[in-house]
Amino acid sequence: MLKALTDLFFPKACVGCDAFLMSNEAIICANCRHELPLTSHHLHQENETTQKFYGRIQVEYGSSFMYFHKKGIVQEIIHSLKYRGHEEIGTLIGDWYSEDLKDNAILKTVDSIIPVPLHPKKLKERGYNQVTTFGKSLSYNFEIPLDETLLRRNRYSKTQTLKNSIGRADVTQALFDVNFNEEHHNKHYLLIDDVLTTGATLEACGKAILKIPGAKLSIITMAFSHS
Numbered sequence: 669m670l671k672a673l674t675d676l677f678f679p680k681a682c683v684g685c686d687a688f689l690m691s692n693e694a695i696i697c698a699n700c701r702h703e704l705p706l707t708s709h710h711l712h713q714e715n716e717t718t719q720k721f722y723g724r725i726q727v728e729y730g731s732s733f734m735y736f737h738k739k740g741i742v743q744e745i746i747h748s749l750k751y752r753g754h755e756e757i758g759t760l761i762g763d764w765y766s767e768d769l770k771d772n773a774i775l776k777t778v779d780s781i782i783p784v785p786l787h788p789k790k791l792k793e794r795g796y797n798q799v800t801t802f803g804k805s806l807s808y809n810f811e812i813p814l815d816e817t818l819l820r821r822n823r824y825s826k827t828q829t830l831k832n833s834i835g836r837a838d839v840t841q842a843l844f845d846v847n848f849n850e851e852h853h854n855k856h857y858l859l860i861d862d863v864l865t866t867g868a869t870l871e872a873c874g875k876a877i878l879k880i881p882g883a884k885l886s887i888i889t890m891a892f893s894h895s
């Protein structure tokens with residue numbers, strides 16, 4: 669009763685389009701859900717996500733859930749997840765994507781899920797890593813442990829300002845450390861992130877993970893951007 673009253677006076681808005689949510693909707697309205705530009709990457713072993721890493725790092729499996737367009741619904745959703753404290757969006761996307769991915773044979777061989785880490789200073793400012801809830805959802809649905817300690821971002825990314833004088837990839841490569849011991853050898857790691865754009869960050873993380881002897885790498889992101 670109290671919740672119904674609260675909802676009546678403070679109706680919740682959809683994070684995609686700002687429309688008021690119906691009582692049977694949560695976070696994202698049914699219209700936005702149906703209009704999400706899905707990639708269908710999971711239906712193809714080779715797709716735009718895997719192609720992004722050709723000649724850069726060896727990827728066993730790669731896919732992104734939806735397309736990111738500037739000023740589109742997905743930008744609104746990701747923005748709400750990253751900057752407006754709506755961590756529950758990651759859970760929702762993780763649950764939707766788990767449904768698509770549940771029969772994937774390669775993912776059944778994954779030993780550990782690794783979110784792209786934030787710099788500790790940024791983590792303190794934001795209060796959460798925007799990829800964590802997505803990772804927790806995949807972890808729960810696939811019964812694969814989430815590991816937020818293996819990778820560490822060791823300084824702020826200065827890629828934007830340095831990319832003219834020094835190669836972008838070379839700069840970002842030095843940003844991630846991997847803390848591993850023998851128990852980490854010969855494992856399959858699933859690296860996850862919010863939006864795949866140039867792939868420079870994921871490539872740098874991937875290279876760090878692939879320093880572990882016998883490591884295999886797969887990559888899943890919530891969104892894929894063509895720009």
Ligand SMILES: [Zn+2]
Binds near residue numbers: 684685686687698699
């Ligand atoms: Zn909506």
